[in-house]
Amino acid sequence: MNTFAEIGINKDILKGLSSLGFQEPTPVQAQVIPLMLERQVDLVSLAQTGTGKTAAFGLPLIQLTNAKNRQTQGLILCPTRELCVQVARDLEAYSRYVDSLRILAVYGGASIEPQINALRRGVQIIVATPGRLNDLIRRGKVDISGVRYAVFDEADEMLQMGFQDELNAILAQTPAEKNTLLFSATMSKEVAAIANKYMSDPVELTIGKRNAGAENVCHEYYMVHAKDRYLALKRIVDNCPNNYSIVFCRTRRETHEVANKLIQDGYNADALHGDLSQAQRDQVMNKFRGKNLQILVATDVAARGLDVNDLTHVINYNLPDDLASYTHRSGRTGRAGRTGTSVAIVHMKERFKIREIEKKINKKFKQCRIPSGVEICKKQLVSLIDVVTKVEVDQEQIDPLYAEIAEKLELLDREELIKRFVSLEFNRYLEYYKNAPDLNVSDGAKKQHGKRERQRGASLHNSNHKHKFTRFFLNAGRRQGIMPQGLIGKINDCGLGRVKVGKIEIKRNTAMLEADSRFTAQILDAFQHVKINGKTVSIEVVRGNHGTSRPKHGGIRHRKGCKFKAA
Numbered sequence: 226m227n228t229f230a231e232i233g234i235n236k237d238i239l240k241g242l243s244s245l246g247f248q249e250p251t252p253v254q255a256q257v258i259p260l261m262l263e264r265q266v267d268l269v270s271l272a273q274t275g276t277g278k279t280a281a282f283g284l285p286l287i288q289l290t291n292a293k294n295r296q297t298q299g300l301i302l303c304p305t306r307e308l309c310v311q312v313a314r315d316l317e318a319y320s321r322y323v324d325s326l327r328i329l330a331v332y333g334g335a336s337i338e339p340q341i342n343a344l345r346r347g348v349q350i351i352v353a354t355p356g357r358l359n360d361l362i363r364r365g366k367v368d369i370s371g372v373r374y375a376v377f378d379e380a381d382e383m384l385q386m387g388f389q390d391e392l393n394a395i396l397a398q399t400p401a402e403k404n405t406l407l408f409s410a411t412m413s414k415e416v417a418a419i420a421n422k423y424m425s426d427p428v429e430l431t432i433g434k435r436n437a438g439a440e441n442v443c444h445e446y447y448m449v450h451a452k453d454r455y456l457a458l459k460r461i462v463d464n465c466p467n468n469y470s471i472v473f474c475r476t477r478r479e480t481h482e483v484a485n486k487l488i489q490d491g492y493n494a495d496a497l498h499g500d501l502s503q504a505q506r507d508q509v510m511n512k513f514r515g516k517n518l519q520i521l522v523a524t525d526v527a528a529r530g531l532d533v534n535d536l537t538h539v540i541n542y543n544l545p546d547d548l549a550s551y552t553h554r555s556g557r558t559g560r561a562g563r564t565g566t567s568v569a570i571v572h573m574k575e576r577f578k579i580r581e582i583e584k585k586i587n588k589k590f591k592q593c594r595i596p597s598g599v600e601i602c603k604k605q606l607v608s609l610i611d612v613v614t615k616v617e618v619d620q621e622q623i624d625p626l627y628a629e630i631a632e633k634l635e636l637l638d639r640e641e642l643i644k645r646f647v648s649l650e651f652n653r654y655l656e657y658y659k660n661a662p663d664l665n666v667s668d669g670a671k672k673q674h675g676k677r678e679r680q681r682g683a684s685l686h687n688s689n690h691k692h693k694f695t696r697f698f699l700n701a702g703r704r705q706g707i708m709p710q711g712l713i714g715k716i717n718d719c720g721l722g723r724v725k726v727g728k729i730e731i732k733r734n735t736a737m738l739e740a741d742s743r744f745t746a747q748i749l750d751a752f753q754h755v756k757i758n759g760k761t762v763s764i765e766v767v768r769g770n771h772g773t774s775r776p777k778h779g780g781i782r783h784r785k786g787c788k789f790k791a792a
């Protein structure tokens with residue numbers, strides 16, 4: 226394998242790459258980079274997700290850009306705002322040691338003024354979503370008449386999203402003699418159409434099999450009754466103590482529902498979909514990237530192309546209608562040589578879909594059993610012990626307190642002490658999974674179903690203590706953008722530690738929330754100055770109506786020593 230230097234990358238960029246830990250080019254980079262550096266070609270490059278396509282076009286683009294000339298020379302078009310930001314961020318990292326190169330992400334859903342100001346100062350490489358770029362073209366705020374390279378990233382997705390007219394309008398503003406480069410994980414008829422329309426005699430590079438799933442992803446499916454889907458999801462997550470995953474849903478609504486249920490059940494989860502504002506989406510993504518969020522529940526479009534490392538699972542809560550999307554979903558894991566697992570939760574009638582996907586990705590799924598309650602408890606216990614054995618003890622801080630601690634624990638012998646400490650963290654699993662039913666469905670055989678577990682619903686992450694709740698009423702609801710995670714977040718922000726939260730009901734224009742009575746004043750205070758769409762939200766206590774539901778931890782499930790921190 227050649228090094229980046231051997232395939233022609235210059236020393237300023239090499240410096241950036243080595244600080245990123247890129248040692249040698251990936252196969253797609255090894256093919257695309259020398260080709261772009263040596264020849265003026267149009268190119269269609271098909272490579273699996275996670276193979277490093279961004280650097281494959283990004284590095285030569287940076288190197289071929291004249292940083293002394295303020296004119297826009299490179300244009301990268303991406304289907305979504307997130308992808309746009311990510312690609313710009315990646316290119317900035319590669320070019321950290323390249324002098325006076327300006328790269329700018331322009332995308333909708335964010336204020337246009339700062340983008341216009343940045344453009345005025347001169348930007349050599351623009352990474353854009355088609356809609357916003359056209360807006361800027363129409364306002365005469367961007368000049369792409371000197372573009373030498375136009376890149377379509379995730380090209381098929383852009384066309385599927387109906388950006389055809391936008392793309393036509395954009396490309397009409399670029400010079401005919403530019404090079405056009407197209408990158409995609411899959412070859413679809415849309416990709417072929419783009420190649421025919423915008424490219425002259427393109428070189429086609431296919432790295433790996435066409436439409437293949439990422440090499441180091443293993444594919445598993447679980448078969449359950451459709452109604453047990455959510456319980457199955459929880460078991461899959463609980464069975465992996467350090468779970469860090471994306472859960473894919475088919476619709477925004479489903480995304481919303483699953484995320485809300487997980488949050489209410491005390492998981493560290495949030496939703497990513499098109500109904501959120503740009504700021505909300507950024508916030509969710511930052512939390513997820515920083516591993517302050519354990520489970521991201523997303524629609525296909527929102528999570529397309531997202532590059533997050535170290536995911537343990539991609540979970541198909543529902544398989545996508547368009548099976549090509551499966552490749553994109555599973556490609557979110559197993560990135561950059563790491564291994565990952567793509568999981569599908571299916572019911573009997575969906576078995577044929579698994580077979581179809583197998584044909585498409587040319588790989589077999591492994592059918593797995595939904596773990597039993599006992600198995601999950603064992604897994605969690607082992608992980609807890611593991612955390613304890615690895616925790617770092619700060620002797621200096623502990624030593625002065627040790628005598629007092631030892632005195633308090635004097636009466637407990639070692640065995641008793643171990644049992645108690647384990648119970649402290651572990652009772653909730655034992656309680657939740659006590660007599661948990663088998664959720665697996667095998668062909669023909671009818672099994673016990675999860676009714677009882679559903680009835681117990683949210684109790685897993687609840688504590689055992691009963692608390693008095695105060696019921697609060699808010700004059701804003703779903704339409705004003707109120708969401709359970711927002712309410713819990715607000716309470717967490719009060720700095721009161723973990724406040725127990727009970728029922729949350731969000732209606733169209735109102736919301737109801739139960740929380741630990743001892744903090745009534747502080748909660749009222751925290752919501753005093755909240756404004757939504759310029760309007761102050763009012764909050765009041767519902768008198769004579771104390772909540773009765775069992776409490777759960779405010780928001781984030783947080784275990785000491787676990788890598789997921791409370792936000």
Ligand code: ADP
Nearest residue numbers: 247248249250251274275276277278279532561
């Ligand atoms: P794709 O667009 O093909 O899905 P990305 O360009 O997003 O893939 O890259 C996937 C991951 O691999 C990113 O985290 C990226 O930083 C990493 N990566 C890319 N090229 C290399 C390399 N040569 N060495 C190490 N890591 C790399």
Ligand code: MG
Nearest residue numbers: 278279378530
């Ligand atoms: Mg990509």
